[in-house]
Amino acid sequence: xxxxxxxxxxxxxxxxxxxxxxxxxxxxxxxxxxxxxxxxxxxxxxxxxxxxxxxxxxxxxxxxxxxxxxxxxxxxxxxxxxxxxxxxxxxxxxxxxxxxxxxxxxxxxxxxxxxxxxxxxxxxxxxxxxxxxxxxxxxxxxxxxxxxxxxxxxxxxxxxxxxxxxxxxxxxxx
Amino acid sequence: xxxxxxxxxxxxxxxxxxxxxxxxxxxxxxxxxxxxxxxxxxxxxxxxxxxxxxxxxxxxxxxxxxxxxxxxxxxxxxxxxxxxxxxxxxxxxxxxxxxxxxxxxxxxxxxxxxxxxxxxxxxxxxxxxxxxxxxxxxxxxxxxxxxxxxxxxxxxxxxxxxxxxxx
Numbered sequence: 346x347x348x349x350x351x352x353x354x355x356x357x358x359x360x361x362x363x364x365x366x367x368x369x370x371x372x373x374x375x376x377x378x379x380x381x382x383x384x385x386x387x388x389x390x391x392x393x394x395x396x397x398x399x400x401x402x403x404x405x406x407x408x409x410x411x412x413x414x415x416x417x418x419x420x421x422x423x424x425x426x427x428x429x430x431x432x433x434x435x436x437x438x439x440x441x442x443x444x445x446x447x448x449x450x451x452x453x454x455x456x457x458x459x460x461x462x463x464x465x466x467x468x469x470x471x472x473x474x475x476x477x478x479x480x481x482x483x484x485x486x487x488x489x490x491x492x493x494x495x496x497x498x499x500x501x502x503x504x505x506x507x508x509x510x511x512x513x514x515x516x517x518x519x
Numbered sequence: 520x521x522x523x524x525x526x527x528x529x530x531x532x533x534x535x536x537x538x539x540x541x542x543x544x545x546x547x548x549x550x551x552x553x554x555x556x557x558x559x560x561x562x563x564x565x566x567x568x569x570x571x572x573x574x575x576x577x578x579x580x581x582x583x584x585x586x587x588x589x590x591x592x593x594x595x596x597x598x599x600x601x602x603x604x605x606x607x608x609x610x611x612x613x614x615x616x617x618x619x620x621x622x623x624x625x626x627x628x629x630x631x632x633x634x635x636x637x638x639x640x641x642x643x644x645x646x647x648x649x650x651x652x653x654x655x656x657x658x659x660x661x662x663x664x665x666x667x668x669x670x671x672x673x674x675x676x677x678x679x680x681x682x683x684x685x686x
Binding site for chain 1: 629670
């Protein structure tokens with residue numbers, strides 16, 4: 346059984362070589378990202394449902410709480426809002442307009458503590474002075490980060506698919 | 520000796536099982552990922568601006584992944600390199616001068632996100648006076664086959680929508 350002993354020796358050396366730390370192969374990295382992405386997708390779907398419920402009820406503190414402390418909210422036709430207080434203030438005008446926000450995450454990708462979500466939105470609201478609600482539709486991109494064990498929005502930007510319209514009451518016909 | 524040698528490979532194989540990366544190793548790897556991504560992406564942003572300001576739509580399209588999403592304000596999303604090239608050909612007609620300021624790049628492995636601000640002056644065809652715009656953007660970069668490509672690109676203006684003309 347000398348051959349058998351050699352076999353064990355070769356196997357041992359092979360196994361030992363396999364233990365040295367080395368970079369992931371492209372396939373291993375892809376497999377890991379797929380697993381991480383699936384896990385994050387579940388979290389994002391659930392947070393998105395909670396977020397829209399609170400948004401539509403005008404719970405500014407709770408909505409701002411989904412953002413990181415130094416998060417950047419980047420609304421169209423407004424300057425960037427940095428931090429939870431500023432984010433709450435930026436959302437405040439929407440809360441007075443009976444918002445009905447729907448978010449549809451179209452693509453999520455994650456790697457370690459970083460995740461990126463692309464989606465589409467529809468927002469129905471009643472501008473001040475208007476008698477009927479209007480609906481805006483568009484697209485968004487969110488940078489999520491795992492902060493102290495919790496996935497938070499760190500950068501949030503969107504824009505409309507529709508031609509530019511000033512927010513406010515529609516022009517009065519004479 | 521036999522039982523011992525027989526167990527040796529098993530012990531080594533057990534040591535090879537995938538295990539969680541120690542926190543220090545993860546931090547070192549993430550710092551290296553971060554630096555590598557910044558070193559690669561910042562020059563790409565500069566080259567992008569040069570091509571934009573020269574109206575090179577084909578060169579601009581090559582910065583994007585084959586199934587990339589370009590998401591301009593007040594227009595539907597533009598998907599794929601060919602459609603993105605057509606969108607840049609259209610944009611080139613207003614002879615824009617673009618400035619980009621990268622404010623943050625966050626990377627993890629082959630994934631990175633870049634946040635920044637833009638300024639652009641342009642002249643719409645048929646309009647003698649130039650217009651100016653400024654705003655913010657977010658770009659999702661992905662390293663594909665060793666090359667950083669744009670997967671998602673979205674921007675919006677800081678400026679209010681101009682009021683409609685009085686009737």
